Amino acid sequence: MTAEHLETVTPAPAPTTPLGTAGPDPFAWLEEVEGDAALAWVRERDDRAHDALGGGGLDAIEEAIREVLDSDARIPDVSRVGDHLYNFWRDATHERGLWRRTTLDEYRTDDPRWETVLDLDALAEAEGVSWVWHGASLLRPTPEQLAAGEPWRRALVDLSPGGSDADVTRELDLVEKRFVPAAEGGFERDTARSDGSLGAKGGLAWADEDSVYVFTDFGAGTTTPSGYPRVVKLWRRGTPLADAVVVYEGAADDMYISARRSRTPGFERDVVSRSIAFYRQETFLAERVGTPDQVLVKVDVPESAEVGFHREWLLVELREDWTPAGAPGEVTYPAGSLLAAPVDAFLAGSRELTVLFEPTGTTSLVGATWTRHHLVVTVLDDVKNRLHVLTPPADASAGAPGAGWERSELPVSDDLVTVAVRAVDPVESDAVWLTTTGYLTPSTLALSTASGPGAPAATPEVLKSAPAFFDARGLVAVQHFATSVDGTRVPYFVVGRSDLVHPADPGTPGTAPTLLYGYGGFEIPLLPGYSGSVGRAWLARGGVYVVANIRGGGEYGPRWHQAALRSARHRAYEDFAAVARDLVARGITSPAHLGAQGGSNGGLLAGNMLTQYPELFGAVVVQVPLLDMKRYTHLLAGASWMAEYGDPDTDDWDFVRTFSPYHLFDGARDYPPVLFTTSTKDDRVHPGHARKLAALMLAAGKDVTYYENVEGGHGGAATNAQAAHMAALAWTFLHERLAG
Template sequence: MPHASRAADTTAPTPADPYQWLEEVTGEKQLEWVKERNAKVTAALADNDAFRLLEKRILSILDSKDRIPMVGKIGPHFYNFWRDAQNPKGVWRRTSLEEYRKAQPAWETVIDLDALAEREKENWVWHGVAVFQPDDKRCLVELSRGGADAEVIREYDLEAKAFVAGGFELPEAKSRVAWRDADTLLVGTDFGAGSMTTSGYPRTIRVWKRGTKLADAELVYEGADDDMAVSGFKDPTPGFEREFYVRQKTFWTNDMFELRDGQLVQVPKPEDANASVHREWLLLELRKDWDTGAKTYPAGALLAIDHERFMAGDRDCHVLFAPSPRTSLVSFAPTRHHILVTTLDNVRNRVEALSWQEGKWLREPLSGVPDLGTAGVSAVDDLDSDDFFLVTASPLQPSTLALGSLPASGQPKATGVEKLKSAPSFFESKGLVVEQHEATSADGTKVPYFQIGPKDLKLDGSTPTLLYGYGGFEIPLLPGYEAITGAAWLEKGNVSVIANIRGGGEFGPAWHQAALKENRPRAYEDFIAVGEDLVRRKVTSPEHLGIKGGSNGGLLMGNMLVRRPDLWGGVVCQVPLLDMRRYHTLLAGASWQGEYGNPDKPEEWEFIRGFSPYHNIDPAKDYPPILITTSTRDDRVHPGHARKMAARLEELKKPVLSYENIEGGHGGAADNKQRAFMDALGWTFLSKELK
């Protein structure tokens, strides 16, 4: 960081901001401003029978008892967190595998979150648990107030089904906590001044022993103030117990250290590669080409090497996956003896099982994966078993959960794949079809997109069409089963489109990196190209073409509004970034500078300003109607982005509606009822503007 005495010479100028006062999240004046806009939106969109009917339909889907209760194995039990009309905050429950196979399993309640919230007078939102393995008798329960990222963490006894009296408990913070042993935690949390990074995440890791005060926990590792975060974890695999610390320097770079003989030894990997361990293996995901001297491994590859050999200097890695121009790695899931690798081939999921046998890796494709759809695979218990869960879906086929197993030795071909659960159809899909098309972006790049709509669609430009996009952080958008989209949009004969623009992960790191920082406009050009292609093909026309996106996708929406207002009939902009001059000073924004750049640097603000929607509103232009939504409890993307954009558009008398849910965090809603209301607002707005 530059010295304070030089700041005036090195910091980019800050444009005047008459609405910066709206950044005070819970100020009385600010919340009054919010309530006035909420009332306007409610009157315009929600005060009618059609809205109430749609909201009820959406809530019935969210609360449906026919949904698949997804489970995770802890000890002998299979656990599920469930929300419905009777349990709006949710219940954490468990059953046996034998019982789970039944159409109506008998569940044992472990934690009733509604009862807990009522008893403690808190609006608890479930964030999950961290289990002490391989004992599986204790866990850390993570609870959020109103859906914020910050959590309260408490130790829980799974046998007694009770919080541990005098056990580990952390106050509300954006903590990183892991078990070291049954009586010790590795803790990163807010210990006071200097303990958190500028991104708002832990900067230090401390060892906290049972029976001692949290404030007395011993410091064992610390990062820099401008790092994103640090964390520590213990590998619990019997015979391979190891302790690691990770310094996440930016969103895309990190250093990893192993505790060896009381000393931290750096794992000598590329700083932009992600590393993990499974038994004897070190697994590396490359984001850039890696030249080891003897060999160059390509960006996007998944590598495996014996961990001890790697620490001793060996760099002769096994390539588990190597990308091609249209294939990419999505994820991998180790089982006891195998590794399940999920990839994309032209944005279509593929899954392979890999096994190390007699000095070489054997591989077999996993069957049952839809051609146009999604497939998610996970280990049931990677410490003891080669069983796996496979969840599949497509835009017109609801989710199916299957249980399969891989043999401990020999060719890794799945055996005995058993369908456990299938979700029902929540909307009428007869007469609908899924198609994949390509648009040509401004620089000639081919950009794929999925179109879901009527098989006998009239190509006359009259069909209301919703185009959805994200384009950031190497996250791919895949065509899954969207029950609410089907019920609220597709059943009406409308079209839904998913754009696979650059910045996402559809084609690996290169596809993402093509839209980083000064190249961010490539993502926007791609999205525009898809919109133009839909008009060219006469699927729709600008007055009937709506767009929607959230978070980084909200930044996309803001740019679409100011760059091509003539191409859209309506815009839904959710939990967005919009002020790119101040984003890095607001909540977790500093952690995203690796994606967007640092606006304090004059040379970077020069290009960032070009994609800062708040600074590119043109008073002389006509803009399509826009609905901007956010959450007061969003402690990741500051609600000030949405507030200030709405205020500026209002000042210029542009057509804008703004709604801020008081709860909900970055997800926008704290429970199903809130989500149904927020979703119904968006769909009602689009139906009104695109008809």
């Protein structure tokens, strides 16, 4: 597509002054995802991006990243199911991937033998669909079936066309390794939309061997404003989907409705989840599901709380302070706490709760996983990883609240190393997977056993160790704190050559090419982790890599997140800017050599750095971003994020407009060079956000590079080759702009 041809299909350039909201949007045509004019514009911009960056070592960087992504020395991430360890694997030969399995004994070897269960490349070729793996759910056999030697046989496999959030579900026989067709009673959720595309947002969840919960697009009125399911039904094998029985129907403006069954022997429970908004939900326990006598019992906790079940125990994680009605002594539990109670007693009205974790000024809870007899909790202390093992009393109904709960520790060897813990099989075992990773520490996977106080601490068995994908000699990782404009201490990590991270003369402006990365939203923390791509493409070329733990994230729990919600969103951006200034004050870098990068919500962050703080940066990378905050609630899943940002169709626009990059852009200002990347198949954050701000800036004559991948969904890429290409474009752009 030539530039001359583009002139015949694209509207005239937009005004270069800040956009108002009364008149028409001059680039609304770019919201038509598959529109001829929009795609012609995309192809032209993609060609120009390759022309601009192709001479900057792009191919070499792409090859170096691809080697990491395709390396056979990577650790295969596994889940134990019965006698097998299952893994999904992509490499150069299997671009779309293999779902495969082996045994633990084989996995312990240097070269395990794998059995292919499903080959996505072969499936994609046979069906002519660019399938992308979205995961699988396996049905646990009953104790009687296991005792009789029956295998784990039934799986529900989710597949996405091109990587979109919308997907399909098919039943797979794990013994015969074939899909069970609907003609044989197999479960299939193969929604075809009116435009002919496959898939819908939602899924299937096992209830028992012959029934599933189905929550999907059933037709008009059955999805929420965000496109997620509003109705969940019980679907019995051998019956038409149209005959599935409604279990729960949410309100028209709810966010997501789903259901599942916990099949722990002796503690089977049917759980219905109603997501009212992003941080508000209700949980119900269902009895006699799918019958005229069905009963739903609401779990009486705050809508902002999250609940979980394990055997006889109920866990409640709080996002706000809670004073339970009827609790002894009118006790108030602070936001960020983790509470436990016997399920039966709580449902009967007791409000005697045990505090398992209570945050301090520097600590927060970031995860909890049950084994058979223990609860392993992950705590951050100033963004440093700590692991605790909590052991409940054998009899949940015995003693006073808190009686019998015991605590022990799982040691973490290094403050700047993250140890992620995951139960192997919480129904039957106390075994846990331990994944250890750090900025300069290649990942390892170990098998260990959680144990209570007094028991000998288990020595983790290291099963796999990833190789060093880059030379870390002379590199250091440190933590610093910046001070935001309101006095808040903001932690951040710096990784790079020691002489660059610790300059000899901090008073002299630094020249090290430095990339500052952030996210700052949805209570998600950014923790240390190994990246061969960052090491090869940036650190090995003399770059400094920085990760900012700004407000809006989860580094200090709900309070840190809520400090930057809605009208307080500016604090996240002030924090990021404070880190940028601190890097300059320490002599590590200077604005001309400092870049900013973020994706998704982090793309909104990067967009605000571009438009609000252009003087702080020499280049900005904006990936799969939100940028038009006036329109975001009308684009794809945007309506589900109003709890985070506000509703721009109300008076909230008064504050939302203050962080809407599309409306903050002013053609009369100077801006650093910017790279926008997104995906045509992103059906979560609309590609129109990136398209429109890029077009607006181009019309004003700004330095803009734009690249849109045709596949990949919100992740941006559907294969390792695509991921390597997208990453190489960003690293090449940053190196050219920041390193001179």
